[in-house]
Amino acid sequence: MKRLYIILFLCPCLLLVQIFLLLSNRDVSSLLLSSTASSTMIGGGGNTSSSYASTAAETRQGRRGPLSPLASRPSRRKQKVYVLPVSYPKHEQSEHKHFILDGIQRSQKLELTKDPRDTDAVWVVNAGRCPCDTFRKEFRNRIGNVTMLTKTTTRSKYGDESIRTNSSSITSSSIQHALSSSLRRRIPSVFLRGHHDHQDNSGNNASPLIAPWSIIIMDWTDEGVLLEDYRPCLEEIFDTFGDSNKNTFVATRTILRGRYVYSNEAGETRVEYGEPINYSQELSILKHHPERHDSSSPNKSAEGKNKTLVVPLFTGHVQPIRYGIRSDLVNKINSLMKKQEVNEVDIVKKVRNGDVIHFWSIGSGKNWYGKFRSAVSQTMRDFAGVIVPTKWNITTEEIGARKKTGRNSVADEYATALLNYKIVVVAQRDNWEGHYRLMEAMAGGALVLTDPMHPLPRGIEDRSHVIVYNNMTELKDYLKYYLENDEERLAIAKHGYIAAMSNHRSWNIMENVVFGDWSKSYSA
Numbered sequence: 001m002k003r004l005y006i007i008l009f010l011c012p013c014l015l016l017v018q019i020f021l022l023l024s025n026r027d028v029s030s031l032l033l034s035s036t037a038s039s040t041m042i043g044g045g046g047n048t049s050s051s052y053a054s055t056a057a058e059t060r061q062g063r064r065g066p067l068s069p070l071a072s073r074p075s076r077r078k079q080k081v082y083v084l085p086v087s088y089p090k091h092e093q094s095e096h097k098h099f100i101l102d103g104i105q106r107s108q109k110l111e112l113t114k115d116p117r118d119t120d121a122v123w124v125v126n127a128g129r130c131p132c133d134t135f136r137k138e139f140r141n142r143i144g145n146v147t148m149l150t151k152t153t154t155r156s157k158y159g160d161e162s163i164r165t166n167s168s169s170i171t172s173s174s175i176q177h178a179l180s181s182s183l184r185r186r187i188p189s190v191f192l193r194g195h196h197d198h199q200d201n202s203g204n205n206a207s208p209l210i211a212p213w214s215i216i217i218m219d220w221t222d223e224g225v226l227l228e229d230y231r232p233c234l235e236e237i238f239d240t241f242g243d244s245n246k247n248t249f250v251a252t253r254t255i256l257r258g259r260y261v262y263s264n265e266a267g268e269t270r271v272e273y274g275e276p277i278n279y280s281q282e283l284s285i286l287k288h289h290p291e292r293h294d295s296s297s298p299n300k301s302a303e304g305k306n307k308t309l310v311v312p313l314f315t316g317h318v319q320p321i322r323y324g325i326r327s328d329l330v331n332k333i334n335s336l337m338k339k340q341e342v343n344e345v346d347i348v349k350k351v352r353n354g355d356v357i358h359f360w361s362i363g364s365g366k367n368w369y370g371k372f373r374s375a376v377s378q379t380m381r382d383f384a385g386v387i388v389p390t391k392w393n394i395t396t397e398e399i400g401a402r403k404k405t406g407r408n409s410v411a412d413e414y415a416t417a418l419l420n421y422k423i424v425v426v427a428q429r430d431n432w433e434g435h436y437r438l439m440e441a442m443a444g445g446a447l448v449l450t451d452p453m454h455p456l457p458r459g460i461e462d463r464s465h466v467i468v469y470n471n472m473t474e475l476k477d478y479l480k481y482y483l484e485n486d487e488e489r490l491a492i493a494k495h496g497y498i499a500a501m502s503n504h505r506s507w508n509i510m511e512n513v514v515f516g517d518w519s520k521s522y523s524a
Contacts, residue, residue: 067246067315067316067517067518067519068515068516068517068518069122069214069216069247069249069513069514069515069516069518070122070214070514070515078108078109078110078111079109079110079111079120079122079514079515080110080111080112080113080118080120080121080122081104081110081111081112081113081121081122081123081124081510081514082112082113082114082115082116082118082121082122082123082124083100083101083104083112083123083124083125083126084123084124084125084126084130084134084135084138085126085129085130085134086114088129094408095126095128095220095323096126096129096220097408098324098326098327098328098506099323099324099506099509099510100124100126100218100506100510102326102327102506102507103505103506103507103508103509103510103511104124104507104510106327106505106506106507107507107510107511108507109511109514109515110507110510110511110514116138116141116142117142119211119213121213122213122214122215122216122514123213123214123215123216124216124218124510124513124514125215125216125217125218126218126220127217127218127219127220127221127225127226127229127230128219128220128221128225131229132229132230132232132233135233136232136233136236139233139236139237139240143240212241212242212246212247213247214247214249215237215247215248215249216249216250216251216513216514217230217233217234217248217249217250217251217314218251218252218321218513219250219251219252219253219254219321220253220321221253221254222253222429222431222432222434223254223258223431223432224252224253224254226250226252226254226279226283226318227277227282227283231283231313234248234250234283234313234314235285235313237313238285238311238313246315247315248313248314248315249314249315249316249319249513249518250279250283250314250318250319251318251319251320251321251513252318252319252320252321253320253321253322253432253433253434254277254432254433255276255277255320255433255454255455256273256274256275256276256277256433256454257274257275257276257277258274258431258432259271259272259273259274259428259430259431259432259433260272260273260274260430260431261371261372261375261430268471268472268473269371269372269375269472270471271372271430271451271452273452273454276454279312279314279318280310280312280318281310283312283313283314283318284310284311284312284313285310285311285313286308286309286310286311287308287309287311315518316517316518316519316520317518317519317520317521318521319513319516319518319521320455320521321434321509321513322434322438322439322453322456322457322458322504323434323435323436323438323439324439324457324504324505324506324508324509325439325440325442325443325500325501325504325505325506326410326436326440326506327505327506328409328410329410329415329440329443330443330505332410332412332415333347333415333418333419333443333444336412336415336416336419337419340419347419347444347445347497348445348490348493348494348497349490350419350445352419352420352421352422352446353393353420354393354395354417354420354421354422355392355393355394355421355422355423355483356380356392356393356394356395356421356422356423356424356425356479356483357394357395357396357399357417357421357423357424357425358373358376358377358380358395358396358424358425358426358427359397359398359399359400359414359417359424359426359437360373360374360376360377360396360397360398360427361377361396361397361398362374362377362378362381362396364398369429369430369431369432370429370430371430372427372428372429372430372451373427373429375472376425376427376451376472376475377396379472379475379476380394380396380425380475380479381394381396382476383475383476383479383480392483395417395421399411399413399414399417400413400414415444418440418441418443418444418445418446419444419445421446422446422447422483422489423446423447423448423449423479423482423483423489424437424441424444424446424447424448424449425448425449425450425475425479426438426441426448426449426450426451427450427451428451428453433453433454434453438450438453438457438466439457439500439504442465442466442496442497442499442500443497443500443501445493445494445497446493447466447467447482447489447490447492447493447496448466448467448493448496449466449467449468449469449475449478449479450466450467450468450469451468451469451470452468452470456468457504458503458504458512459499459503460496460499460500463492464492464495465492465495465496465499465500466492466496467482467492
């Protein structure tokens with residue numbers, strides 16, 4: 001009899017333990033759908049932790065912002081990341097290899113997955129390397145082509161057919177009925193949730209057609225593809241995930257509407273900057289919602305009158321991204337430092353035989369938006385001609401390869417030059433912002449002079465980590481001042497080197513993107 005009592009006591013206990021273990025490891029999709037479309041869904045807000053959100057220390061500790069792609073995820077194991085495109089020619093990978101793939105592989109918190117249906121994975125999409133049509137194919141495969149069951153197909157202004165969810169004609173039962181038995185077996189039941197199962201107070205559907213997952217779209221292209229090429233993709237994500245979508249995050253290099261180089265009457269080359277792009281307006285759709293008014297209000301309108309809301313196609317703020325420090329360059333620098341028997345801590349104070357370098361020959365890249373860079377090189381040559389020729393060693397020439405070759409390999413002579421000059425001057429292309437040279441120069445331990453960026457990379461400040469010159473007169477003044485004041489030059493160079501190496505490696509960029517708080521706007 002006593003044994004019977006013990007068995008009766010232990011059975012419920014074991015059952016409770018089993019339930020606890022099951023709940024603690026259950027699929028994230030189930031967790032999401034159990035709360036309809038509340039703010040506890042993945043990405044209930046949005047930007048990045050050390051880069052796009054709090055601080056570098058917070059990212060290293062695994063803290064997440066309130067509006068993060070992983071706000072609801074457990075932190076006891078590596079976060080899986082599925083990257084699009086899956087493959088790309090090695091000789092053309094550039095940022096795809098140097099920052100996205102390398103960042104995930106070197107991170108202690110991230111893990112690359114090849115399974116697009118992994119419900120624990122965040123998607124990172126390199127928009128410049130993954131065409132919208134390729135993304136759509138992967139997206140529809142992931143959801144089992146559920147969106148293809150909608151009754152409405154519209155042709156967008158871009159000329160392609162965009163599948164838009166007609167929620168008024170779709171319910172759980174209609175979807176289940178329309179699905180073939182084989183397709184039903186491919187789609188987990190938790191993904192099949194009818195739009196009419198739950199509605200908000202305005203009569204609009206509050207729950208998505210499927211269980212959303214976090215999708216981070218990164219646009220590394222020079223002139224941006226979000227407003228044109230990728231808008232249909234963002235619309236399809238929005239239509240599929242529903243109005244409550246808190247899972248789509250967007251980052252881009254293109255923050256301003258272009259920049260323009262011109263010469264004034266005095267013959268000085270100057271740069272004008274375009275207006276900041278309002279992505280919340282330009283990447284949005286208009287939604288009509290019935291207004292409800294208090295009958296006691298003296299200014300009440302007719303019941304049921306529609307008001308138009310501008311609804312962004314993404315979560316939080318569009319974040320600026322900047323190039324970081326390539327790992328292959330760091331490896332090359334470390335190799336050269338070992339040969340020279342110089343410790344990493346001495347990189348800033350190491351003996352440098354050259355004074356100033358700008359890696360650009362006058363007239364180079366005439367058809368590649370290099371007018372401003374040529375003007376910088378000409379200014380430096382004029383500056384050198386005014387001074388006694390033997391006083392300072394100033395170089396303006398290309399060292400190592402450019403374009404695809406330079407972006408996918410590091411020449412010994414280029415890394416050597418980074419270590420051999422006291423000051424490195426960098427300048428951006430005529431029509432856009434962002435380039436590899438800024439962080440590469442900082443990684444070499446020299447003082448870096450740069451033209452303005454909007455914004456500068458996260459945590460990098462003028463006169464603390466770099467020197468920003470706004471025109472050619474300032475460039476000459478700064479060159480003279482910092483060549484004559486070694487102590488100040490070395491102090492700023494040291495702060496810049498530490499900031500770059502601590503916060504702008506490939507894994508910093510990717511951890512910032514995945515774990516960050518997108519509710520505020522930060523630099524990359």
